[in-house]
């Protein structure tokens with residue numbers, strides 16, 4: 151192929167897969183792509199172990215071992231033309247596959263008279279196991295009573311806008327959105343680059359509604375800690391536990407939403423933590439609030455982190471307070487507790503001071519589950535029950551987030567994210 155040859159989407163994917171050449175994705179949207187073969191580019195130095203394939207029956211970024219950094223961005227669709235929405239999803243599919251491979255979106259320089267296609271700040275960086283996960287909110291199907299894209303009948307019954315729970319302080323500009331994109335990598339620049347370029351490609355069709363970065367401690371072995379200083383994730387299900395994922399995370403034919411088979415539901419909550427107040431609590435109070443020992447992560451009645459706590463039915467001689475976070479999150483009442491279990495995948499956030507000089511920091515809580523109402527909401531309602539709320543609620547305030555349906559994975563090159571939604 152020579153310079154200036156036209157290539158179609160399938161050729162494009164074939165070429166990026168073999169790393170044959172750099173490409174111009176063109177203006178991405180609304181026009182036929184002027185994908186031309188440009189000068190060969192230096193291949194990014196990415197080792198096999200550092201890149202994750204975009205393709206598969208489930209999207210990545212759910213059961214993928216957690217990378218150290220995240221950038222979650224929520225978009226509002228600004229067009230009411232369903233074709234433009236489909237075109238955006240096609241473009242994002244190609245871009246995500248390319249970005250996750252560690253390839254540039256185009257070989258630069260192109261025509262110097264135009265802005266570059268790829269913004270370039272990732273050049274020379276490894277992908278850091280970049281994953282990009284796409285999910286849709288309830289408003290994509292219906293907004294203010296309007297069937298925007300002819301998709302109303304396809305809305306999963308359980309996919310609502312995230313309700314306001316007791317003590318929530320949701321801010322409109324930090325909440326909901328039509329499509330959410332989660333980029334995770336061991337390099338924060340790579341996350342930013344992904345979101346920035348997806349957003350740039352969406353110009354005129356979708357715009358950013360909110361975005362939130364998050365991070366974990368980098369060089370720690372074992373369970374990472376949250377900003378209250380506790381190990382967070384100890385009793386998360388094992389990522390290799392396929393039986394758990396099939397029962398509690400992945401949506402299948404039995405859920406009666408064929409276009410969502412292979413997907414899951416994602417909950418995002420931007421939870422502000424009242425760090426200064428927490429830091430004044432005595433050590434033992436902190437442990438009683440959480441229901442775990444702070445240094446080791448062991449249960450109150452255990453010795454090491456992965457010991458299982460024993461909750462006595464009558465709470466006599468029981469060392470884990472009834473209103474502690476872990477006891478309310480998981481009362482361990484047999485089968486019903488097992489069915490409720492979720493997969494958590496959150497990150498810490500630390501930003502500038504707030505308007506009254508407090509540390510603006512907290513937990514970007516993310517979880518995945520197969521049923522929003524019988525899993526996440528059931529747990530959340532116990533934690534926020536005004537009769538016996540989670541003690542930790544006095545030190546947290548949720549300001550944003552949303553409910554989203556994670557689209558099934560893309561199995562075949564040439565097909566695109568959410569394709570079955572329109573079928």
Ligand SMILES: C=CC1=C(C)c2cc3[nH]c(cc4nc(cc5[nH]c(cc1n2)c(C)c5CCC(=O)O)C(CCC(=O)O)=C4C)c(C)c3C=C
Nearest residue numbers: 376380381382383384385386421476479480513529530546
């Ligand atoms: C509704 C779901 C949950 C929210 C919201 C939530 C917020 C939140 N959690 C912590 C810190 C910890 N959580 C821990 C355990 C835990 N949390 C939830 C659910 C929510 N947490 C569950 C289901 C569990 C597992 C309970 C169990 O099975 O034992 C822990 C303990 C260690 C662990 O198992 O991960 C900590 C610590 C914070 C700081 C927070 C909001 C700011």
Ligand SMILES: [Fe+2]
Nearest residue numbers: 382475476479
């Ligand atoms: Fe928790």
